Amino acid sequence: MHSWPVPQYLPVAGEPVTLRLYDGADKKVAQVRPEGQTAGMYVCGITPYDSTHLGHAATYLTFDLIYRILLDNGFDVHYVQNVTDVDDPLFERAQRDGVDWRELGDSQIDLFRSDMELLEAFPPQDYVGAIESVDEVVDLVGKLLENGSAYVVDDPQYPDIYASVSATAQFGYESNYDRAQMEEFFRERGGDPERAGKRDALDALIWRAHREGEPAWDSPFGPGRPGWHVECAAIAANRLGPNFCIQGGGSDLKFPHHEFSAAHVEAAYGQPRMADFYVHTGMIGLDGTKMSKSLGNLVFVHKLVEQGVRPAAIRLALYEGHYRADREWSDAVLARGQQRLQGIEQALRNPGGVAAAQELVAQIRRHLANDLDTPAVLAAIDQWVENPRGKDSPEAADLVAKALYSLLGVRTFAV
Template sequence: MRSWPVPEVPVVPGDGVPLSLYDTADDEVRPVRTDWPSGETGMYVCGITPYDSTHLGHAATYVTFDLVHRQLLDNGHKVHFVENITDVDDPLFERAERDGVDWRDLGRSQIDLFRSDMETLAVIPPREYVGAMESVDEVVDLVSRLLDVGAAYRLDDSYPDIYVDHTFTEQFGYVSRYDAATMTRYFAERGGDPDREGKRHPLDALVWRVNREGEPSWDAPFGAGRPGWHVECSAIATNRLGASFAVQGGGIDLRFPHHEFSAAHAEAAHSCTRMADHYVHTGMIGLDGVKMSKSLGNLVFVSGLTAAGHDPSAIRLGLYESHYRQDRDWSDAVLTRAEDRLALWRRAVGTADGLPETAADHLVADVRAALADDLDTPRVLDLVDAWARQQDATGSAPGTVPGSAPESVPEQGKDAGTLVRTMCDALLGVRL
């Protein structure tokens, strides 16, 4: 599937700082592994189900993993970034039926809008952007493998769907670290079917849904049908990144069941102990103190903000105001502060034009260190704010005499203003 254009990411002078991220499975911040045999750091981020426009909850997730991508690039690593899109699933069918449109047309329109929003926000696209429909053959192969090793079984009823025995892998539960009661509750709330008769255990997850009248289906050795949700990501990720890779990412609502089962299916099929070295999750976004959700109708859309004239860089700065792992709030006040901050930073880099690069060297080093520490964007904003306010107040670099000229005129493109512009663009995706 086509993704979106690659933004130009400039190179920041100096050395990057190795990235550490919080891993949900191990409940600690630790270095991201980059010494993979392929010579590339694999990152898989779960994509949207295209039945509605890109809202700020989506944007917060994809901007977060764009930051991860940018920090790895700043450290000189090659990144193999893969993202899926669930372009065949029940929510898509339900929304299309409600609106009286073909589900394929609805999906295409929302995928196009998502691409546009990601391009507008300067998100680096995945090397491979893979739809569920184009990966069905891969899912069929993975389900066949799960059946062959004895991890999967077929229900003995009028709809002999295929499920995976979640106890097949001894480490099941390590991703989320939830107890059985919490798993069962979330499984029911997030697309699972714990009460279905005939399953070996309520927590066993569907990997192949045999054909029902009126639903799309694909041929398979075990009967025509369509993939389950979790196995789709298992197949797409492992076929491109290998049975084990560096980072599996998504929103905190994917911690369980989606990431738990995606990992379990891959580990059962490939006899590995851990699919991802890091499981990284972003917090939820609320609006004016209320959880943002489709059911409440209080979504804020990226396309709506940009159509109203709000700068994409301000949207990113607004999302950076709180840490990515926090459940956080969006409001007009957040957006106003972000726009004021963007204006301050732009004035400051204009003032710093013509000053030696050394007037910003410490700032760049401190920003790199803050981002390397589990993407500490609130700290980054404080650092750049302090530098920018001093520029705004004195018209000179910190530590110089206000109004004095630099001892020598820097080479064009080698001044402090250019350095900070480059840093913000490359590391934050913010254009000054």
């Protein structure tokens, strides 16, 4: 599966600052120090049954910032993202709309690519659909069965395969949830605690035996399709190895999805820990409720652009809140993003001196490196816009414009 075009990256003068991120497993901020020259980053992708909304955009722009800072720090980034193009929500939406589920998935993947291109987000080098990765999942399921980490339920009609929560001694370290929290979220987020034949209510499905009316693929354990968590586990491990730098996604993926994805890899390869950092973004709300497909309270990226909103203004609006915080989207938030972009571009026409520009770029780097503190970044930019900046210098405008574009992904007229 192809991704989308790579945006331009303009080197920024000055000293980079080492990135520090909050790791949800260890519950602390630490320096990101990839082994070698390349940082591996896996971010869970979309289930393509609806268009890219602002909740998606906030998540993917967070990891775009991480990508940009790692580039500024002198690292290459091996970015992998999946697409869950085989899943119950996709089938249900296609049936509701009277369309083929493959056609629905393809159309929404195309919209997602278009939105990411509009926002000038760096694309993954490996953009992998679940359909493409079935053979990899089959191989991983086989490993888990072979070493006793998975089992087949005793059901002649539907011999589904489950991974055991007891397969790794460290299970639970990623989310830090207790058993009661795990049970609550497992039930809410696609788990099947009442499935007869499971050894533990929390055991996760890794191979769903074929049901009539569902797509299926051949495997040594019979026809069926992948479970959700094992899909990401296989795609990540086969491209980044069983241990890599950053695993990311929305906070609603912390459990069960990220916990089990890590557990599957760790059980199969004997790893104590799949990722060095588990990074999760907060939820975007609208009118006090989390923005989600199931609720239908969505604001779409491409709709905003069609209305004349510049992608740079969308970025600035989303940067108003910290990436880890749950936050609200509103017309007022968007208006502030648009006003901020207008103020920046006015200031770039009279940019002041180089010293003030250099100080602004240093502050942008420092705040971004501090666990992506975008509110502090915007405060520094506002101060630069509003305060006297000295005698105008074209070099100052060039420096600020490049920093805004390369470090924040904010395109102005000056680049």
